[in-house]
Amino acid sequence: MCPPHLQLQEMQSTNTRPMTEDDTIPDCVPSDTLSLAAYAHAFGNLHPAILAHSLRVWLFAKALAQREESEYATDRRMHLLFIACIFHDMGSCSAYNGSQRFEVEGADAATQGFLAPYVSESDAHDVWVAIALHTSPGIAERISPLARLIRIAVIIDFKRPAAMRFTSEKEVEAIEAEFPRGEIEKVLGDAVVDQVLGIGDAEASDAKAPAATWAGVMVKSKRANPEWNGVNKAF
Incomplete structure (x- = not known):
């Protein structure tokens, strides 16, 4: 098993667009090794507009988790929320264009190919479910707290009316200013x-x-x- 501190280097070596010294990791990315590795992998494989969307989803999900005093707003579990957000559309990129639904490909990438050696089976499963069901309205909101956060954050970013009560115009404007829609x-x-x-x-x-x-x-x-x-x- 690769030690966690080497995960960033190992993931980056497979990226289509590796990060260089000129590329800055956004301040909003959690500072733990797995989150940094996840961001580097997303940066290297996602279209820039999809990467920006994933970061907006992260900020919406984090803000909602904090307002609701969710366990995913704590240092102990925030990395799981971030990884679910940053990987939720990973199945849309060429590196993970497999035979399964894009949601499932992204869920597998986040868990089997990334998280599995470093978190509990139940935590990896929660992340898998949140990603795999993020396009499933009425199910994602009820199957688990993590899936609910991801689903609501995604539909906030796409301005679905049912989700806008979970945010504010000021919050949306600030997040879109930081990561434009593209x-x-x-x-x-x-x-x-x-x-x-x-x-x-x-x-x-x-x-x-x-x-x-x-x-x-x-x-x-x-x-x-x-x-x-x-x-x-x-x-």
Whole structure:
């Protein structure tokens, strides 16, 4: 097992876009080794707009956890919240473009490929569930406290009306000023859909984006509107 203090170097060696001395880790990233390693891995693999979205999700989730006095606002468990946030869209990048749903690929990347040696099985499972279900409304909010925080933070960032009562206009403005949106709706929607459209086999395509899922609905919309180049109509 690789010692935790080497995890940052080990993860960075596999990054598509490794961090250099000129790249600064944002002050909002927790200072523990696993969080720093997670950020470096996200920086090296996620589209910049998706990375910024993941950091906004982290800040919204952290603020909500603090207001609600959640266990995930404590030093003992905050790294789990951060890693769930920073990995929640990891399945959208080429490094984790596998045969499973993008949410599951991201959940596996965070737990089996990253957290498993260093946290308890139950903690890793909580992170897996939070990532895997973050596009599942009505389930994520109730299955676990961590999944609820991630789900609410995600839909805050996408300005879903049901979530805006958990934040404030001032908080949204401050977080977006720190990490600008960068056409996240188009970038993320295209990344998820393009993974599926790149699969030649119909059965494999259906497994990657089942019809009733968020990805599946967006794929259906893209196929119905192939000339549309704006934000996916089903985003």
